[in-house]
Amino acid sequence: MISALLLIHLGAILAGPCSVPPASELSQIVWRCYRPYLDAAYLNHGYHFFAPEPGPSHLIRYEVETRDGRRVAGFFPDRQRHWPRLLYHRHFMLSEHLNSMHESEEPAAQLTAIQNSFTQHLQSLHGGDRVKLYLVRHLIPGPDSVAKGQRLNDRTLYQERWLGDYPAIPGTSPTQIARQPQETVPERKDL
Amino acid sequence: MSHAASPLSAPRSAPVTSHARGLVGQAFSAWDRFWFTPADLATLSLIRILAGSMLLYTHLVWTLDLDAFFGQSSWLSAGALESMPRSGFAWSYLWLCDTPWKLGMAHAVALAVLACFTLGIWTRVTSVLAWIVTVSYANRVPMALFGLDQVNGMLAMYLMLGPSGAAFSLDRALAGRRLGRCLPPARPSVSANVAIRLIQLHLCVIYLFAGLSKLQGPAWWNGTAFWGAVANLEYQSVDLTWLVNYPVIVNVLTHATILWEASYCALIWPRITRPVILLLAVATHVGIGMCLGMMTFGLAMLIANAAFIPPELVRNFARRMRDE
Numbered sequence: 001m002i003s004a005l006l007l008i009h010l011g012a013i014l015a016g017p018c019s020v021p022p023a024s025e026l027s028q029i030v031w032r033c034y035r036p037y038l039d040a041a042y043l044n045h046g047y048h049f050f051a052p053e054p055g056p057s058h059l060i061r062y063e064v065e066t067r068d069g070r071r072v073a074g075f076f077p078d079r080q081r082h083w084p085r086l087l088y089h090r091h092f093m094l095s096e097h098l099n100s101m102h103e104s105e106e107p108a109a110q111l112t113a114i115q116n117s118f119t120q121h122l123q124s125l126h127g128g129d130r131v132k133l134y135l136v137r138h139l140i141p142g143p144d145s146v147a148k149g150q151r152l153n154d155r156t157l158y159q160e161r162w163l164g165d166y167p168a169i170p171g172t173s174p175t176q177i178a179r180q181p182q183e184t185v186p187e188r189k190d191l
Numbered sequence: 192m193s194h195a196a197s198p199l200s201a202p203r204s205a206p207v208t209s210h211a212r213g214l215v216g217q218a219f220s221a222w223d224r225f226w227f228t229p230a231d232l233a234t235l236s237l238i239r240i241l242a243g244s245m246l247l248y249t250h251l252v253w254t255l256d257l258d259a260f261f262g263q264s265s266w267l268s269a270g271a272l273e274s275m276p277r278s279g280f281a282w283s284y285l286w287l288c289d290t291p292w293k294l295g296m297a298h299a300v301a302l303a304v305l306a307c308f309t310l311g312i313w314t315r316v317t318s319v320l321a322w323i324v325t326v327s328y329a330n331r332v333p334m335a336l337f338g339l340d341q342v343n344g345m346l347a348m349y350l351m352l353g354p355s356g357a358a359f360s361l362d363r364a365l366a367g368r369r370l371g372r373c374l375p376p377a378r379p380s381v382s383a384n385v386a387i388r389l390i391q392l393h394l395c396v397i398y399l400f401a402g403l404s405k406l407q408g409p410a411w412w413n414g415t416a417f418w419g420a421v422a423n424l425e426y427q428s429v430d431l432t433w434l435v436n437y438p439v440i441v442n443v444l445t446h447a448t449i450l451w452e453a454s455y456c457a458l459i460w461p462r463i464t465r466p467v468i469l470l471l472a473v474a475t476h477v478g479i480g481m482c483l484g485m486m487t488f489g490l491a492m493l494i495a496n497a498a499f500i501p502p503e504l505v506r507n508f509a510r511r512m513r514d515e
Contacts, residue, residue, distance in 0.1 A: 002226075002227075002385075003222065003226070006226065006385070006389075009389075010392065013392075013393055013396050014396060017396065017400035017404075018400075020404070035278045035280070036278055036280040037280075039277065039278045039279075039280040039281045040280040040281070040282065041326070041344075041348060042281075042325070042326040042329050042330065042344040042348075043344070043345070043348075045341045046400065046404070047338075047341070047396070047397045047400040047401050047404070048400070048401070048404040049338055049401045049404075050405065050416070050419075050420060051401065051404035051405045051407065051408060051411075052404060052405065052407035052408030052411075053405075053408035053409070053410045053411070053416060053419060054410070054416055054419030054420045054423065055419070056423075057423055057424070057425035057426065059425070077425065084252060085428070085484050085485075085486065085487075086248075086249070086252045086339075086487050087252050087255055087256060088484075089337065089484070089485070089487075090252075090256075090260065090332075090335045091335075092425060093334060093335045093336060093337050094266055094334055094335055097333075097334040097335075098334070109274060110274040110275060110276075113270055113271045113273075113274035114267075114271045114274065114275075114334070116268075116270075116271070117265075117266065117267055117268040117270065117271035118266060120264060120268065121259065121264050121265060121266050121268075124264035125259075125264075138423075138424065138425060140418075140419055140422045140423055141422060142418075143415070143418055143422075143435045143438065143441075146422065146432055146435045147435045147436070152422060152424040152427070152432070153424055
């Protein structure tokens, strides 16, 4: 009996990583069978660390328009504000997960719900009425560029994409998550 | 009447069948030995202290921004989480904490549980509660998690299965005090062995898929992936960009990472290669921790690797500490 339970459990911890795309139909079927157990036991993981490649990192930049007319701008993760390192990493994972949802083209309703949630938090934090949200991709410079003197926070390495205005400005849609042309952000003095 | 067996009359498949039966018998014996040999509790109890400390630290850090991650106006509202594709089996008691007061009280109780678990107080109960705390917090903020939480969850689950409080614990110290004498080491336990084996095998799965998944990326093949990690400013805590002048070192570190991860599940078992693999684990995870700012993840992985430390070593170390 215990041996049978052990075998089932071992199958479960293999099913999780085997189901990460690209995955076979068989892997997906097995994973779906195990999913209730994996989710209940918090074992539903792929263990794809820095895989397939270490890619660019992502930040969220925001502009909050407060009720008294001020503008509060910020971004996360922010090493100056988020300490200790684990707390910084928690904020870092928020922006990274949001980016991976955009890259895997999750349904628009889901992305809107997440972005709405982010902006509502920012609104409550800063007492703001309107929030502009931007996803910032920080590219990794190649070794040749760094050898020639390029710094890791060179402004040309940042690409920004507008995610939306919250709440919606009449005439625009808050679900402005269509793939807009990427543009280089202005110089980031705060980095 | 007896008659000698004639080779002409014996069926040809008999030696094959008996050989196969022998192999199956050996496999079952090996399985039984692997899982059901009673094990000294020292290693599991050491892991309890270390993993409990990491769990306590992880949840202490949540305290610094508790409302932002778990409150009513948190980064991830109930509606946001409902929009994510989930099976419905990801549970969390934190959903019941719908006021700041309830959240604060629940968090204080969680920290107390993790502290008791680490110290080995009412461990049979606090080990289960520690797992409940770990899973609940993780399921409440899925977008703020990373490898640390996956390892924390794994360790919390297996520590709950074995008698992790039977050694190096206040439970044990207080039991001795009640009897008025120092207790001998607790008897070896089958459940302790099962818990340790599960940690060992789960670690093998983690490293195997961490290595195999990297093989899908060209940078891991052409030896430049390590550069992608050191040149990432958001991760960087130690500047290693001077490696740009030593591309061969970058290649070596890139290839060594994959080789070590992919071969871990095979080379960790033989006694002759185990110390080398464990030393490489220390080098890798301390390096990741110091240079990429993920010390908590690095330490959590090293704590899991402690499952391969023989209990005699742990007891000798504990004895030396006591004598000093």
